Amino acid sequence: MPASSSARSIPTSCAPSTPPPPSTNAVSTHPTLSSPRPGSKAIRGPRKIGGCRGRNRGKQGSPSGVPSGTFNSTSANVQRGAPSMRIRLRGSRFTRTLHLLLAFTLSFGLMALGSPARAQTTAPLRILLTTDDGYEAPLLEDLRQALTKAGHDVTVVAPAADSSGVGTSINIDFGSTLKAAEMSPGVWAVEGSPVDAVAFGVNTVLKNDRPDLVVAGPNEGENVAALVNHSGTVGAAIAALAVGVPSIAVSVARDGSELPSADDAVDFTVKLVNRVAATASYGAVLPPHTALNVNYPAHPAGEVAFARLGTSLPVSTDYVPATDVCAVCYRIMPVFSTTPDPVATSDRTLLSEGKVTITPLNGSWEADSRTFWRIRDRLGPLTP
Numbered sequence: 415m416p417a418s419s420s421a422r423s424i425p426t427s428c429a430p431s432t433p434p435p436p437s438t439n440a441v442s443t444h445p446t447l448s449s450p451r452p453g454s455k456a457i458r459g460p461r462k463i464g465g466c467r468g469r470n471r472g473k474q475g476s477p478s479g480v481p482s483g484t485f486n487s488t489s490a491n492v493q494r495g496a497p498s499m500r501i502r503l504r505g506s507r508f509t510r511t512l513h514l515l516l517a518f519t520l521s522f523g524l525m526a527l528g529s530p531a532r533a534q535t536t537a538p539l540r541i542l543l544t545t546d547d548g549y550e551a552p553l554l555e556d557l558r559q560a561l562t563k564a565g566h567d568v569t570v571v572a573p574a575a576d577s578s579g580v581g582t583s584i585n586i587d588f589g590s591t592l593k594a595a596e597m598s599p600g601v602w603a604v605e606g607s608p609v610d611a612v613a614f615g616v617n618t619v620l621k622n623d624r625p626d627l628v629v630a631g632p633n634e635g636e637n638v639a640a641l642v643n644h645s646g647t648v649g650a651a652i653a654a655l656a657v658g659v660p661s662i663a664v665s666v667a668r669d670g671s672e673l674p675s676a677d678d679a680v681d682f683t684v685k686l687v688n689r690v691a692a693t694a695s696y697g698a699v700l701p702p703h704t705a706l707n708v709n710y711p712a713h714p715a716g717e718v719a720f721a722r723l724g725t726s727l728p729v730s731t732d733y734v735p736a737t738d739v740c741a742v743c744y745r746i747m748p749v750f751s752t753t754p755d756p757v758a759t760s761d762r763t764l765l766s767e768g769k770v771t772i773t774p775l776n777g778s779w780e781a782d783s784r785t786f787w788r789i790r791d792r793l794g795p796l797t798p
Contacts, residue, residue, distance in 0.1 A: 538565040539691050539699065542615045542625040542659075544572045546580065546633065546646025549603045553632045553666070553676060558601075560684045561629070569625075571615030573646075574603040578633075582649040584609040594618075608650035616657050627699055628654035629687065631664035632679050636709050638665075638762040638771070639724030639755055651705040652777040660700035662686065662708060667765060669712040679710035682770065707773045709761055715768030723773050724760030727751060 541561060545554045549572035561568045574593070585592065585606050593605040594614055602619055604611040612628060633647040642648040651661035666679040686708065690699045700706070707723075728751050736745040755762040761771040781789070 538567055539626040539687065540567045540620070540623060541569070541687070542612065542620060542628045542654075543568050543570045544608055544611050544615065544628065544630050544650050546573065546577045546608045546630075546650065548573055548576045549597065549601060551634075553634065553673075553680065556677075556680050557629070557632060557664075557683060560680050561687065564684050564688060566687065568600065569615065569620060570601040571604060571611045571619055572602070573608055573611050574605045577607050577646050579644050580607045580646045580649065581644050582609050582652055583607045583646075584613065584653075608646040609653040612650050612653045613657075616654070616659060625659055627687065627690070628659050628661040629664065629683070630654075630661065631666075631708075632676065632683065632710070633663075633665040634668070634673060636665050636667040636728075636765060637663065637707065638709050638728065638765055639760060640727040641729065642707060642723065642775070648705075648707055648775070651707070652775070655703055655705055655777045658702075660690075660698070661705040662690075663705060664708045664710070666710045667712040673712070675710055675712055675714055678714065682710060683708070686772075703776045703778075705775045705777065707761070707771075707775050709765050709771045709773075711765055711768045711770065713768055714770060717769045719764040719769040719771050721761040721764045721769075721771040721773050722757055722759050723775065724755040724757050724762040726753065726755040726760075726762060728762060 543554065543558055543561070545551050547554065549570060551572075554570065554572060558568050558570055592610065592614070595603055597603050602611075602615065604614050606614070608630065616625065616628075628651060630647045630650040633645070637645040637648050645663070645665075647665060648663045651663035654661035662683070664679065664683050666673050666676050686706070690706075730749045730751065732747045732749050733744040734747055736743040739745075757763065761773045764771050780786075
Protein backbone atom coordinates (compact mmCIF):
# COMPACT_ATOMS: atom_id res chain seq x y z
CA MET A 415 0.00 0.00 0.00
CA PRO A 416 1.26 3.53 -0.67
CA ALA A 417 2.63 5.33 2.32
CA SER A 418 0.37 7.72 4.15
CA SER A 419 1.71 10.61 6.08
CA SER A 420 -1.35 10.54 8.33
CA ALA A 421 -0.76 7.01 9.56
CA ARG A 422 -0.42 6.87 13.32
CA SER A 423 1.64 4.45 15.36
CA ILE A 424 0.72 2.76 18.58
CA PRO A 425 2.38 4.79 21.34
CA THR A 426 5.51 3.35 22.90
CA SER A 427 3.61 3.32 26.15
CA CYS A 428 0.46 1.60 25.02
CA ALA A 429 -1.41 1.11 28.22
CA PRO A 430 -2.71 4.01 30.36
CA SER A 431 -2.19 3.99 34.10
CA THR A 432 -5.49 2.24 34.54
CA PRO A 433 -6.84 -0.27 32.04
CA PRO A 434 -9.47 1.24 29.73
CA PRO A 435 -12.98 -0.06 30.34
CA PRO A 436 -14.31 -2.60 27.86
CA SER A 437 -16.68 -1.39 25.20
CA THR A 438 -20.36 -1.25 26.16
CA ASN A 439 -21.63 -1.23 23.41
CA ALA A 440 -26.81 -26.45 -2.42
CA VAL A 441 -26.37 -23.83 -4.51
CA SER A 442 -29.34 -21.58 -4.57
CA THR A 443 -29.48 -18.51 -6.77
CA HIS A 444 -32.16 -15.96 -7.25
CA PRO A 445 -32.31 -12.90 -9.48
CA THR A 446 -34.36 -10.76 -7.13
CA LEU A 447 -31.53 -8.93 -5.41
CA SER A 448 -31.87 -5.33 -6.37
CA SER A 449 -29.18 -4.24 -8.80
CA PRO A 450 -26.38 -2.04 -7.49
CA ARG A 451 -26.98 1.63 -7.84
CA PRO A 452 -25.62 3.02 -11.10
CA GLY A 453 -22.62 5.21 -11.23
CA SER A 454 -20.86 3.70 -8.25
CA LYS A 455 -17.62 5.55 -7.89
CA ALA A 456 -14.31 3.78 -7.75
CA ILE A 457 -13.07 3.45 -4.21
CA ARG A 458 -10.13 5.55 -3.28
CA GLY A 459 -6.84 3.73 -3.55
CA PRO A 460 -5.45 1.80 -0.63
CA ARG A 461 -2.91 3.52 1.52
CA LYS A 462 -0.13 2.40 3.77
CA ILE A 463 -1.40 1.42 7.15
CA GLY A 464 0.31 3.03 10.08
CA GLY A 465 1.24 1.46 13.36
CA CYS A 466 3.95 -0.75 14.78
CA ARG A 467 5.62 -3.78 13.37
CA GLY A 468 6.85 -5.63 16.41
CA ARG A 469 9.37 -8.39 16.88
CA ASN A 470 6.72 -10.94 17.64
CA ARG A 471 5.30 -11.70 14.24
CA GLY A 472 2.38 -14.13 14.38
CA LYS A 473 3.30 -17.79 14.09
CA GLN A 474 1.20 -20.57 12.68
CA GLY A 475 0.24 -23.20 15.16
CA SER A 476 -1.38 -23.51 18.50
CA PRO A 477 -0.31 -24.28 22.04
CA SER A 478 -1.37 -27.14 24.16
CA GLY A 479 -2.55 -26.55 27.65
CA VAL A 480 -3.81 -23.00 27.15
CA PRO A 481 -5.36 -21.71 30.39
CA SER A 482 -9.11 -22.06 30.63
CA GLY A 483 -11.08 -19.08 29.44
CA THR A 484 -8.42 -17.79 27.06
CA PHE A 485 -8.37 -17.78 23.31
CA ASN A 486 -7.14 -21.05 21.84
CA SER A 487 -6.37 -21.36 18.15
CA THR A 488 -5.51 -24.81 16.88
CA SER A 489 -4.06 -24.11 13.48
CA ALA A 490 -6.93 -23.31 11.11
CA ASN A 491 -9.27 -25.90 12.54
CA VAL A 492 -12.17 -25.19 14.81
CA GLN A 493 -12.07 -27.51 17.77
CA ARG A 494 -15.45 -28.81 18.73
CA GLY A 495 -16.64 -30.27 21.96
CA ALA A 496 -17.61 -33.86 22.60
CA PRO A 497 -20.14 -35.23 20.13
CA SER A 498 -23.67 -34.51 21.22
CA MET A 499 -26.19 -37.33 21.59
CA ARG A 500 -28.72 -37.72 18.82
CA ILE A 501 -32.30 -38.84 19.11
CA ARG A 502 -32.75 -41.79 16.78
CA LEU A 503 -36.23 -42.55 15.54
CA ARG A 504 -36.45 -45.32 12.94
CA GLY A 505 -32.77 -45.23 12.06
CA SER A 506 -31.47 -41.79 11.15
CA ARG A 507 -34.65 -40.41 9.54
CA PHE A 508 -35.23 -37.92 12.34
CA THR A 509 -31.62 -36.69 12.20
CA ARG A 510 -31.72 -36.24 8.44
CA THR A 511 -35.01 -34.39 8.68
CA LEU A 512 -33.62 -32.09 11.37
CA HIS A 513 -30.56 -31.28 9.25
CA LEU A 514 -32.76 -30.50 6.25
CA LEU A 515 -34.93 -28.20 8.33
CA LEU A 516 -31.89 -26.33 9.66
CA ALA A 517 -30.46 -25.92 6.15
CA PHE A 518 -33.83 -24.76 4.83
CA THR A 519 -34.19 -22.22 7.63
CA LEU A 520 -30.76 -20.67 6.93
CA SER A 521 -31.26 -20.62 3.16
CA PHE A 522 -34.77 -19.17 3.39
CA GLY A 523 -33.65 -16.40 5.70
CA LEU A 524 -30.67 -15.42 3.57
CA MET A 525 -32.56 -15.67 0.27
CA ALA A 526 -34.82 -12.96 1.60
CA LEU A 527 -31.88 -10.61 0.99
CA GLY A 528 -33.24 -10.16 -2.48
CA SER A 529 -36.63 -9.00 -1.27
CA PRO A 530 -37.44 -5.38 -0.36
CA ALA A 531 -35.78 -4.24 2.83
CA ARG A 532 -37.84 -4.55 5.97
CA ALA A 533 -37.40 -3.12 9.43
CA GLN A 534 -35.08 -5.01 11.73
CA THR A 535 -37.23 -6.84 14.27
CA THR A 536 -34.49 -7.82 16.72
CA ALA A 537 -32.24 -5.87 19.03
CA PRO A 538 -29.11 -4.34 17.49
CA LEU A 539 -26.07 -6.58 17.50
CA ARG A 540 -22.82 -6.06 19.38
CA ILE A 541 -20.26 -6.42 16.59
CA LEU A 542 -16.49 -6.81 16.70
CA LEU A 543 -15.24 -5.44 13.37
CA THR A 544 -11.79 -6.33 12.07
CA THR A 545 -9.78 -6.67 8.85
CA ASP A 546 -6.37 -7.75 7.63
CA ASP A 547 -5.72 -4.41 5.90
CA GLY A 548 -5.07 -2.48 9.11
CA TYR A 549 -7.27 -0.44 11.43
CA GLU A 550 -7.01 2.65 9.19
CA ALA A 551 -8.20 0.85 6.03
CA PRO A 552 -10.75 3.07 4.23
CA LEU A 553 -13.26 0.27 3.65
CA LEU A 554 -13.15 -0.71 7.32
CA GLU A 555 -14.12 2.82 8.33
CA ASP A 556 -16.87 2.92 5.70
CA LEU A 557 -18.38 -0.29 7.05
CA ARG A 558 -18.03 0.85 10.66
CA GLN A 559 -20.01 3.99 9.93
CA ALA A 560 -22.66 2.10 7.95
CA LEU A 561 -23.20 -0.55 10.63
CA THR A 562 -23.35 2.12 13.33
CA LYS A 563 -25.90 4.09 11.31
CA ALA A 564 -27.97 0.89 11.06
CA GLY A 565 -28.14 0.83 14.86
CA HIS A 566 -25.51 -1.75 15.70
CA ASP A 567 -22.95 -1.40 18.49
CA VAL A 568 -19.61 -1.63 16.67
CA THR A 569 -16.13 -1.92 18.15
CA VAL A 570 -13.12 -2.05 15.81
CA VAL A 571 -10.21 -4.24 16.89
CA ALA A 572 -7.82 -4.65 13.98
CA PRO A 573 -4.10 -5.03 13.23
CA ALA A 574 -2.02 -1.88 13.48
CA ALA A 575 -0.56 -2.54 10.02
CA ASP A 576 -1.42 -4.42 6.86
CA SER A 577 -1.45 -8.16 7.61
CA SER A 578 -2.70 -9.59 4.34
CA GLY A 579 -2.06 -13.24 3.56
CA VAL A 580 -1.26 -14.40 7.09
CA GLY A 581 -4.21 -16.80 7.34
CA THR A 582 -4.84 -17.95 10.90
CA SER A 583 -1.41 -16.95 12.18
CA ILE A 584 -1.33 -16.14 15.90
CA ASN A 585 1.40 -15.02 18.28
CA ILE A 586 2.17 -17.86 20.72
CA ASP A 587 5.43 -16.42 22.02
CA PHE A 588 4.19 -16.69 25.59
CA GLY A 589 5.71 -14.22 28.01
CA SER A 590 6.34 -11.66 25.29
CA THR A 591 4.40 -8.42 25.08
CA LEU A 592 1.79 -7.24 22.63
CA LYS A 593 1.07 -3.58 21.98
CA ALA A 594 -2.57 -2.53 21.74
CA ALA A 595 -4.13 0.89 22.13
CA GLU A 596 -7.49 2.59 21.67
CA MET A 597 -6.65 5.04 18.88
CA SER A 598 -10.06 6.73 19.02
CA PRO A 599 -13.30 5.87 20.84
CA GLY A 600 -14.22 2.30 19.93
CA VAL A 601 -11.28 1.80 17.55
CA TRP A 602 -8.40 -0.38 18.74
CA ALA A 603 -5.10 -1.10 16.99
CA VAL A 604 -3.28 -4.32 17.86
CA GLU A 605 0.30 -5.04 16.92
CA GLY A 606 -0.28 -8.51 15.52
CA SER A 607 -2.26 -10.59 13.06
CA PRO A 608 -6.03 -10.47 12.45
CA VAL A 609 -6.37 -13.53 14.70
CA ASP A 610 -4.40 -11.73 17.42
CA ALA A 611 -6.83 -8.83 17.03
CA VAL A 612 -9.89 -11.07 17.37
CA ALA A 613 -8.38 -12.81 20.39
CA PHE A 614 -7.57 -9.50 22.07
CA GLY A 615 -10.97 -8.09 21.19
CA VAL A 616 -12.97 -11.02 22.58
CA ASN A 617 -10.81 -11.69 25.64
CA THR A 618 -9.94 -8.13 26.63
CA VAL A 619 -11.78 -5.26 24.94
CA LEU A 620 -15.19 -6.97 24.97
CA LYS A 621 -14.51 -9.36 27.83
CA ASN A 622 -17.58 -8.23 29.76
CA ASP A 623 -19.72 -7.55 26.69
CA ARG A 624 -19.23 -10.58 24.48
CA PRO A 625 -19.86 -9.80 20.80
CA ASP A 626 -22.85 -11.32 19.04
CA LEU A 627 -21.00 -11.34 15.73
CA VAL A 628 -17.51 -10.83 14.31
CA VAL A 629 -17.37 -9.15 10.90
CA ALA A 630 -14.06 -9.25 9.01
CA GLY A 631 -13.52 -6.95 6.06
CA PRO A 632 -14.30 -5.74 3.55
CA ASN A 633 -11.07 -7.11 2.13
CA GLU A 634 -9.61 -5.42 -0.94
CA GLY A 635 -9.61 -8.41 -3.30
CA GLU A 636 -11.59 -11.64 -3.50
CA ASN A 637 -11.11 -14.61 -1.19
CA VAL A 638 -12.52 -17.65 -2.95
CA ALA A 639 -11.70 -21.35 -3.31
CA ALA A 640 -8.31 -22.36 -1.86
CA LEU A 641 -7.38 -18.72 -1.26
CA VAL A 642 -9.36 -18.86 1.99
CA ASN A 643 -6.51 -20.91 3.49
CA HIS A 644 -4.18 -17.91 3.18
CA SER A 645 -6.59 -15.05 3.79
CA GLY A 646 -6.17 -13.01 6.95
CA THR A 647 -9.77 -11.83 6.55
CA VAL A 648 -11.19 -15.36 6.47
CA GLY A 649 -8.65 -16.38 9.12
CA ALA A 650 -10.12 -13.79 11.49
CA ALA A 651 -13.62 -15.14 10.86
CA ILE A 652 -12.49 -18.71 11.54
CA ALA A 653 -10.73 -17.58 14.72
CA ALA A 654 -14.03 -16.21 15.98
CA LEU A 655 -15.63 -19.64 15.59
CA ALA A 656 -12.93 -21.10 17.83
CA VAL A 657 -14.24 -18.99 20.72
CA GLY A 658 -17.90 -19.59 19.94
CA VAL A 659 -18.72 -16.34 18.13
CA PRO A 660 -20.37 -16.55 14.67
CA SER A 661 -18.76 -14.51 11.95
CA ILE A 662 -18.96 -13.04 8.47
CA ALA A 663 -15.95 -12.46 6.19
CA VAL A 664 -16.46 -10.00 3.34
CA SER A 665 -14.22 -9.47 0.31
CA VAL A 666 -14.57 -7.26 -2.77
CA ALA A 667 -13.23 -8.34 -6.16
CA ARG A 668 -10.92 -5.99 -8.05
CA ASP A 669 -11.01 -4.75 -11.60
CA GLY A 670 -7.32 -4.23 -12.13
CA SER A 671 -6.31 -1.95 -9.28
CA GLU A 672 -9.78 -0.50 -8.79
CA LEU A 673 -12.67 -1.53 -6.54
CA PRO A 674 -15.67 -0.21 -8.51
CA SER A 675 -18.28 -2.00 -6.38
CA ALA A 676 -16.83 -1.19 -2.95
CA ASP A 677 -19.70 1.08 -1.90
CA ASP A 678 -22.28 -1.51 -2.93
CA ALA A 679 -20.37 -4.21 -1.04
CA VAL A 680 -20.58 -2.14 2.14
CA ASP A 681 -24.33 -1.65 1.66
CA PHE A 682 -24.83 -5.37 1.03
CA THR A 683 -22.86 -6.28 4.15
CA VAL A 684 -25.16 -4.12 6.28
CA LYS A 685 -28.19 -5.75 4.66
CA LEU A 686 -26.77 -9.21 5.35
CA VAL A 687 -25.99 -8.39 8.99
CA ASN A 688 -29.52 -7.07 9.44
CA ARG A 689 -30.94 -10.21 7.87
CA VAL A 690 -29.04 -12.67 10.06
CA ALA A 691 -30.07 -10.58 13.07
CA ALA A 692 -33.73 -10.56 12.07
CA THR A 693 -33.75 -14.32 11.43
CA ALA A 694 -31.85 -15.25 14.60
CA SER A 695 -33.10 -18.35 16.39
CA TYR A 696 -33.08 -18.34 20.20
CA GLY A 697 -30.50 -15.55 20.20
CA ALA A 698 -28.08 -17.28 17.80
CA VAL A 699 -27.52 -15.18 14.69
CA LEU A 700 -26.02 -18.20 12.87
CA PRO A 701 -25.93 -21.95 13.58
CA PRO A 702 -23.08 -23.13 15.83
CA HIS A 703 -19.60 -23.26 14.23
CA THR A 704 -20.78 -21.28 11.21
CA ALA A 705 -19.12 -18.44 9.34
CA LEU A 706 -20.28 -16.88 6.09
CA ASN A 707 -17.65 -16.12 3.45
CA VAL A 708 -19.05 -13.36 1.22
CA ASN A 709 -17.45 -12.27 -2.04
CA TYR A 710 -18.79 -9.25 -3.91
CA PRO A 711 -18.02 -9.05 -7.66
CA ALA A 712 -16.38 -6.05 -9.28
CA HIS A 713 -19.29 -5.79 -11.72
CA PRO A 714 -22.42 -7.30 -10.12
CA ALA A 715 -24.97 -9.08 -12.30
CA GLY A 716 -27.74 -8.55 -9.74
CA GLU A 717 -27.88 -12.04 -8.23
CA VAL A 718 -26.89 -13.68 -4.96
CA ALA A 719 -25.62 -17.27 -5.10
CA PHE A 720 -25.22 -19.66 -2.20
CA ALA A 721 -22.05 -21.36 -3.37
CA ARG A 722 -19.81 -24.27 -2.55
CA LEU A 723 -16.18 -23.61 -1.64
CA GLY A 724 -14.03 -24.12 -4.71
CA THR A 725 -10.97 -26.36 -4.74
CA SER A 726 -8.68 -24.47 -7.12
CA LEU A 727 -6.01 -21.89 -6.31
CA PRO A 728 -6.65 -18.72 -8.34
CA VAL A 729 -3.25 -17.20 -7.52
CA SER A 730 -0.01 -19.02 -6.75
CA THR A 731 3.59 -17.86 -6.46
CA ASP A 732 6.71 -18.24 -8.55
CA TYR A 733 10.26 -17.54 -7.40
CA VAL A 734 12.59 -15.93 -9.92
CA PRO A 735 16.33 -15.55 -9.24
CA ALA A 736 17.10 -11.94 -8.31
CA THR A 737 20.88 -11.93 -8.62
CA ASP A 738 20.76 -8.17 -9.10
CA VAL A 739 19.86 -8.00 -5.41
CA CYS A 740 22.06 -10.77 -4.04
CA ALA A 741 23.44 -14.16 -5.02
CA VAL A 742 20.86 -16.12 -3.03
CA CYS A 743 17.86 -13.81 -3.54
CA TYR A 744 14.64 -14.74 -5.33
CA ARG A 745 11.89 -12.38 -6.40
CA ILE A 746 8.35 -13.48 -5.49
CA MET A 747 6.03 -13.21 -8.48
CA PRO A 748 2.28 -13.92 -8.76
CA VAL A 749 0.96 -16.58 -11.12
CA PHE A 750 -2.71 -16.16 -12.02
CA SER A 751 -4.51 -19.35 -12.95
CA THR A 752 -6.68 -19.41 -16.07
CA THR A 753 -7.94 -22.94 -15.40
CA PRO A 754 -11.60 -22.91 -14.32
CA ASP A 755 -12.54 -24.32 -10.95
CA PRO A 756 -13.60 -27.98 -11.33
CA VAL A 757 -16.71 -27.30 -9.24
CA ALA A 758 -19.32 -25.65 -11.46
CA THR A 759 -21.24 -24.34 -8.47
CA SER A 760 -18.19 -23.04 -6.60
CA ASP A 761 -17.73 -19.54 -5.24
CA ARG A 762 -14.94 -18.85 -7.72
CA THR A 763 -17.05 -19.92 -10.70
CA LEU A 764 -20.16 -18.01 -9.67
CA LEU A 765 -18.21 -14.89 -8.71
CA SER A 766 -16.68 -14.85 -12.20
CA GLU A 767 -20.26 -14.73 -13.51
CA GLY A 768 -20.92 -11.54 -11.57
CA LYS A 769 -22.85 -13.12 -8.73
CA VAL A 770 -22.49 -12.18 -5.08
CA THR A 771 -21.47 -15.44 -3.41
CA ILE A 772 -22.22 -16.60 0.12
CA THR A 773 -20.42 -19.74 1.28
CA PRO A 774 -21.06 -21.17 4.77
CA LEU A 775 -17.82 -22.34 6.41
CA ASN A 776 -17.23 -24.31 9.61
CA GLY A 777 -13.46 -23.91 9.90
CA SER A 778 -12.77 -27.63 9.68
CA TRP A 779 -10.22 -29.28 7.41
CA GLU A 780 -11.67 -32.71 8.10
CA ALA A 781 -12.47 -34.88 5.08
CA ASP A 782 -16.07 -35.89 4.40
CA SER A 783 -17.51 -39.04 5.96
CA ARG A 784 -17.19 -41.15 2.82
CA THR A 785 -13.46 -40.36 2.53
CA PHE A 786 -12.97 -41.00 6.24
CA TRP A 787 -14.40 -44.52 6.07
CA ARG A 788 -12.60 -45.34 2.81
CA ILE A 789 -9.25 -44.39 4.33
CA ARG A 790 -10.04 -46.30 7.51
CA ASP A 791 -11.02 -49.44 5.61
CA ARG A 792 -8.03 -49.19 3.31
CA LEU A 793 -5.31 -48.59 5.90
CA GLY A 794 -6.67 -50.36 8.94
CA PRO A 795 -6.18 -52.18 11.10
CA LEU A 796 -2.88 -50.70 12.22
CA THR A 797 -0.91 -51.07 15.41
CA PRO A 798 1.54 -48.59 16.96
